[in-house]
Each structure stands twice: as C-alpha cells, then as structure tokens.
Amino acid sequence: MSRRYDSRTTIFSxxxxxxxxxxxxxxxxNAGAAIGILARDGVILVGEKKVTSKLLQTSRSTEKMYKIDDHLACAVAGIMSDANILINTARVQAQRYTFSYQEPMPVEQLVQSLCxxxxxxxxxxxxxxxxVSFLFAGWDKNYGFQLYMSDPSGNYSGWKAAAIGSGFPESLIMMAPGASWMETYNSAHLRSKDHVPLEQLLD
Structure with missing residues (x-):
C-alpha cells in the first residue's frame, strides 16, 4: 500500500x-523482451515485437531497434512514446557533438548524457x-564494442550480456552458462538464437 507516497515523484516512502x-x-x-550480447568483434541485439491484438497493423510504431548514429544503436522496452522522445534527444546530441568535434560522440558519453x-x-x-529501458550497442575508438543497459531511474552500467522487458531475469539466467566476452560475433549470434529462445521468455 503506497499510502499516498506515490502522489509526487520526489516523495520517498x-x-x-x-x-x-x-x-x-x-x-x-510488460513490454516485449530485448536481449544484448557483447562479443569480441561485435554486439548482438535481439528484440521481440509484442503484438497485443491480431487486429493491430504492424508498423514502424512497433519497432524495437533504433539507429542513433552510425556507430550506435539501441533496443527499447517500455512506453514507446517516452522512448521516441529520448531517442530523438540522443540523435540531436550525437549530431551536435559530431558537428563540433568532427568525430563521433563516444558511446558512454552519449549514454551518460541521456541517463x-x-x-x-x-x-x-x-x-x-x-x-522505458534501453540496451545501447555501439563502438568507439576508446573502448571498442560496448553494451550498456539503462533503467527509468537514470542508472546505467556496462554488460557482457543483458536483457530488458518481460521475462528478463529468466533470460539472464539462460544466457549465463558458457557466456564469454572472448566469443566471436558469429558464436554469440548462434547462442542468442539457440540458447535464449524468445518464446521461453513469454508468459
């Protein structure tokens, strides 16, 4: 029972x-699952489009993956209208940095700014x-390939494998056996399909 402690954003219980x-x-x-796996030579992002009704026309409004810049993409889970605002903000920040410094914005710097x-x-x-939560997958000259996860509180952290959306605790448990940052993109891609089937993450 919240006892009115949820009436304002800044009130602690x-x-x-x-x-x-x-x-x-x-x-x-309650959103569709999204999974990210960091490999030695790439990053895998896998997303599930969760269609709530057969009458719903699938369109770009149900996308799970978004390109932020040439070196950075993300997967989202949550309220899509909130995601669209933050994605547009990230794109503007990335372009402003590129315009000012004539090089792509470092991945973690962009993630931190958005968070x-x-x-x-x-x-x-x-x-x-x-x-909305994000999985950010990108590359820069400082740290190479990177995978970050952020949540609504603004917290973010780097991961070797991460999941958001429905069933994410189970998906992390399923990804743990045999996970290694030394694996290649191809082996990570096979593991994302064979050992973490999205059907098992659904209710």
Missing part, C-alpha cells in the same frame, strides 16, 4: 522507495519518470 520509479519499471516488465536527462525526471515535482 518510509522504506526509502520511490513508487513513481517502480511504476515505470512495471511498464517495462542524466532520465534522472532529472525523477528529481523534480510535476514530472514523471520515463517508463
């Missing part, structure tokens, strides 16, 4: 919980957290 952030997490848990925006929406009254 006696247990130290921010209910508005937890509600945003629940929106992600700062997400965190701000958990800190000020009159706003609500973005109900």
């Amino acid at each position: 006696p247990e130290g919980r921010l209910y508005q952030v937890e509600y945003a997490m629940e929106a992600i848990g 700062d925006t997400k965190q701000g929406y958990t800190q000020f009254g009159g706003l609500r957290p973005f109900g």
Whole structure:
C-alpha cells in the first residue's frame, strides 16, 4: 500500500522507495523482451515485437531497434512514446557533438548524457519518470564494442550480456552458462538464437 507516497515523484516512502520509479519499471516488465550480447568483434541485439491484438497493423510504431548514429544503436522496452522522445534527444546530441568535434560522440558519453536527462525526471515535482529501458550497442575508438543497459531511474552500467522487458531475469539466467566476452560475433549470434529462445521468455 503506497499510502499516498506515490502522489509526487520526489516523495520517498518510509522504506526509502520511490513508487513513481517502480511504476515505470512495471511498464517495462510488460513490454516485449530485448536481449544484448557483447562479443569480441561485435554486439548482438535481439528484440521481440509484442503484438497485443491480431487486429493491430504492424508498423514502424512497433519497432524495437533504433539507429542513433552510425556507430550506435539501441533496443527499447517500455512506453514507446517516452522512448521516441529520448531517442530523438540522443540523435540531436550525437549530431551536435559530431558537428563540433568532427568525430563521433563516444558511446558512454552519449549514454551518460541521456541517463542524466532520465534522472532529472525523477528529481523534480510535476514530472514523471520515463517508463522505458534501453540496451545501447555501439563502438568507439576508446573502448571498442560496448553494451550498456539503462533503467527509468537514470542508472546505467556496462554488460557482457543483458536483457530488458518481460521475462528478463529468466533470460539472464539462460544466457549465463558458457557466456564469454572472448566469443566471436558469429558464436554469440548462434547462442542468442539457440540458447535464449524468445518464446521461453513469454508468459
């Protein structure tokens, strides 16, 4: 029972919980699954389009993968309208950096900048957290291939294998055996299909 501690974004419950952030997490848990695997020579992103009705026309509005820049893409899970705003913000930031410095924006710098925006929406009254999580896959000259995951709180971290959306705890358990950052793109791609079937992640 929230006891009105969820009436504002910035009110903590006696247990130290921010209910508005937890509600945003629940929106992600009901979304289609997305999986990322970091390999030695590439990054795999796999997404599930979760169609809620046979009458729904599949279109670009149900996409799970988005290109942010030539060196960076992402998979999303959650409220798509929130995702569209953040993706457009990331694209603008990437292009501004390229225009200013004549080189692609470092992957982690772009992820951190976007997560700062997400965190701000958990800190000020009159706003609500973005109900979307991201898997970022990219490459830059500093750290090579990288995989990051972010949540509605604005927290982000680097991963060798990560999952968001429905059934993500189970998918992480399924990916753990035999996972190695030394594997190649081809072997990671086979493992993403053979050992982590998306059908097993559905309710």
